[in-house]
Amino acid sequence: MGVQPVEGRMTAAHEGEVVVFHIGMRINSFVSVRSWLPxxxxxxxxxxxxxxxxxxxxxxxxxxxxxxxxxxxxxxxxSKEKLLAYATAPDRSHRPAWSAFNRRLREGKGKVGFWHETYVVPAGAHEAIYMNMPPTGLAKATDVIPVARRGDRAAARLSHP
Known part of the structure; x- marks a missing residue:
């Protein structure tokens, strides 16, 4: 049994700026476990x-x-400030993991690939709609509310402060 869908037309409750960060890796050589497993x-x-x-x-x-x-x-x-602060904090997990990964990347000679993209989305420049879905995406990260509270059309939701 999974998470139950929320019936009807819903949108994400989040207001204000949001930063969307995509991060991924690709295994280029399955046999090079020491390159990608860490x-x-x-x-x-x-x-x-x-x-x-x-x-x-x-x-x-x-x-x-x-x-x-x-x-x-x-x-x-x-915020981008909080994302960047976490990425560079010497007392958090990311910085040592990033250093170790960079060493492996150089030593592995293309056995594993890595990428990331960061999007800073200002307030009023994002909208979402979910129909008969469990909370997902931004709505799961924040909360879900009925679409009518932000406008029935995408254009109205995109101009909402």
Missing amino acids: VVRAMGPMLAELHRDRDQGLLGVRQLLAGPREVHFVQYWE
Whole structure:
């Protein structure tokens, strides 16, 4: 049994700026386990650390599989400042994991690939609609509300402050 859908037309309750951070890796050589397995293992502790301390700014995350070689996470953050602060904090999990990954990347000579994209979305420049869906995406990261509270059309939701 999974999460139950919320009936009707809903939207994400989030107001204000949101940062959408995509991060992923690709296994280019399955036999080079020493190159990619530490990368796979590093994400779990970082996400656990962020979930334990909500003041770090992570609103929510969704994991996607993009075929047998790729894993992709979509993260929602309160601000770019909080995302960048976490990424560079010497006392958090990301910085040592990033350093170790960079060493492996150089040594592995293309056995594992990595990518990320960051989008800073200003208030009033994002909209969402979910019909008969369990909370997902930004709505799962924040909350879900009826569409009518933000406008029945995408144009109205995009202009909502």
